[in-house]
Amino acid sequence: MASRILLPATRTASRSLLTSRGQTRNFQSSQVLRQDIAPVKKPVGAFRGGLFGFLLGATTAGAGMYYYVIDEYRVSNELLTEDIYALQAAVQRIEGYVRTLEEKVDSKKK
Numbered sequence: 001m002a003s004r005i006l007l008p009a010t011r012t013a014s015r016s017l018l019t020s021r022g023q024t025r026n027f028q029s030s031q032v033l034r035q036d037i038a039p040v041k042k043p044v045g046a047f048r049g050g051l052f053g054f055l056l057g058a059t060t061a062g063a064g065m066y067y068y069v070i071d072e073y074r075v076s077n078e079l080l081t082e083d084i085y086a087l088q089a090a091v092q093r094i095e096g097y098v099r100t101l102e103e104k105v106d107s108k109k110k
Helices: 012-022 046-109
Strands: none
Touching: none
16 A cells, blocks of 8 residues: 555546656565555464463363272271271170180189
8 A cells, every 4th residue: 555556537648657757666565565465363372272271171180089098988987887886896806705604704714
């Protein structure tokens, strides 16, 4: 847009102008105007994309870890409950042995 040509109304007038000057007009423009002008786009941005990716990854990893920890907690809780029941059974057996021993000792003392 640096140079504009005003076109005359008729062809004969344009020819007479060109011949009267003795040369044809060459179009020249600056380096900036010769470059292709791309439409200005709002950039997605590495920061927004990185932040969104980080939050998505952190949420996914957090959810995975949550379910993993809950599963491990459930398994360890079941094992602990089984161990408690086994300990309770062992204590009851020992209590039964102690009672029989006490009865035998009491019977021998009499």
